[in-house]
Amino acid sequence: MTITNAPTASPTTGAPATPATTYRVTPARVLRSEWHKLWTVRSTWITLLTSVAFLLGVGILMGATYTSGGGDSDVDTVVLTLYGSQLGAICLAVLGIQVTAGEYATGLIRASLTAVPHRTPVLWAKATVFTATVFTVSLVTALVTFVAAQIFLSGTDQAASLTDDGVLAAIAGNAAGVTLLGLVALGLGATLRSVPGGIGAFVGGVLILPEVLGMLPYDAMETAITYFPTQAAGALGSADPMPHAASPGGALLALSLWAAAALIVPSMSLKRRDV
Numbered sequence: 372m373t374i375t376n377a378p379t380a381s382p383t384t385g386a387p388a389t390p391a392t393t394y395r396v397t398p399a400r401v402l403r404s405e406w407h408k409l410w411t412v413r414s415t416w417i418t419l420l421t422s423v424a425f426l427l428g429v430g431i432l433m434g435a436t437y438t439s440g441g442g443d444s445d446v447d448t449v450v451l452t453l454y455g456s457q458l459g460a461i462c463l464a465v466l467g468i469q470v471t472a473g474e475y476a477t478g479l480i481r482a483s484l485t486a487v488p489h490r491t492p493v494l495w496a497k498a499t500v501f502t503a504t505v506f507t508v509s510l511v512t513a514l515v516t517f518v519a520a521q522i523f524l525s526g527t528d529q530a531a532s533l534t535d536d537g538v539l540a541a542i543a544g545n546a547a548g549v550t551l552l553g554l555v556a557l558g559l560g561a562t563l564r565s566v567p568g569g570i571g572a573f574v575g576g577v578l579i580l581p582e583v584l585g586m587l588p589y590d591a592m593e594t595a596i597t598y599f600p601t602q603a604a605g606a607l608g609s610a611d612p613m614p615h616a617a618s619p620g621g622a623l624l625a626l627s628l629w630a631a632a633a634l635i636v637p638s639m640s641l642k643r644r645d646v
Contacts, residue, residue, distance in 0.1 A: 396487055398496070404486075405496040408479075409470065409504065418466040419504075422459035423512045427519065429455025434520030439527045448531040449541040449610045452520035453513055456608065460549040463505050464577075467557035468569035470497050471637070475564040490641040494561060498554060498634055505553050509546035517542060537610035544619060548604030551626045552577070555600055558633025562640060577601060598625035 409415055430452045437443065443451055471494070474480040487493050517533070524530050533539055555577060560569035581599040584592055596602055597615065603622035606613055617625065 396489075396492075398492060401487055401492045401496040402499060404483075405493070405500045409497075409500055412469075412473075414469055414473070415466060418462045418469070419508055422462040422466075423508065425458040425462065426453065426455040426509075426512050427516045429458065430516035430520045431523070434523035437524060437527060437529060439529075444528055446529075447541075447609045447611050447613070448524075448529050449517065449538060449545070450605075450608060451529060452517050452524075453542070453545050453608060455516070456509075456513070456545055456549055459509070459512075460552050460604070461578075463509070463549055463553040464556035464573050465570060466505070467501060467553040467555075468560035468566055468573065470501055470560070471557055472560035472564055472566045472569045476566055484641075491638050494634065494638055494641060497561075498557060501557055502550055502554060506546055506550040509549050510543060513542045513545050531610075535610070540619070541608055541610040544607030544609075544623070545604075547623065548607040548626065551630045552600055552604050554630040555633045558630070558637055561634070561637035598622070600626055600629050603629075 433443075433451055433454055437451070474483060483493050484490050514533075517538075521531060531538060533542075556569065556573045559572045559576075560566065563569050563572060577600050581596050581602060585596050593615075597606070597617045598621070603617055603626040606616040606622035607619055607626070609616070612618070616622070
């Protein structure tokens with residue numbers, strides 16, 4: 372899209388005093404705009420730092436209090452050290468909801484969609500910026516947490532290193548899992564256009580509903596639940612295959628499809644609904 376400012380006329384001669392200026396709405400400019408909006412909001416820093424604190428703090432606590440032969444001796448090492456990612460994922464989900472639904476709450480979405488009348492590039496730019504930010508922060512924090520926890524776990528039956536089979540893949544999978552869960556939350560926020568509504572839908576539909584369905588006495592339901600978002604994210608963050616869990620490839624595919632579906636719904640809604 373191209374926006375052109377008409378030349379202004381001189382008050383005395385009527386001749387154009389300034390040349391016409393042309394502004395083009397490009398994907399790079401939309402991305403830059405969303406990047407600035409994300410990082411100039413205080414809640415972004417609060418939720419990211421809280422997520423980092425949960426992951427790092429719980430990981431160090433688990434390492435410092437662990438003793439060989441205890442009740443956690445059969446737990447995967449990566450899962451044990453990154454246990455705080457479950458709490459961190461909730462913080463990142465809240466951030467995803469705020470990225471989209473927060474603009475509807477403040478009314479800023481009107482300015483965003485006026486500047487980008489095609490609308491959908493705004494949503495995809497938000498998702499791209501969110502993905503890059505959350506995955507980078509989650510991956511770096513997970514690496515630091517694992518190394519820090521292993522300082523305390525050295526000499527125990529949970530001692531491991533980054534070069535062990537499956538460890539780096541599990542750490543990257545953990546970061547990918549919480550990022551995709553955040554994208555699901557971002558899509559819910561964009562669909563419901565309400566921060567409380569998005570948080571409620573995420574907690575009820577993504578965190579609680581699978582636990583309720585898991586109580587049903589049906590084998591097919593038990594199999595299906597392994598591909599639900601939180602269960603798939605858990606399978607991605609394990610260095611050793613988890614019993615009764617989806618394979619890492621299947622979990623990644625399922626979680627990607629959940630995230631894609633969560634974004635497609637508001638994308639279609641943007642084209643059909645007024646702000």
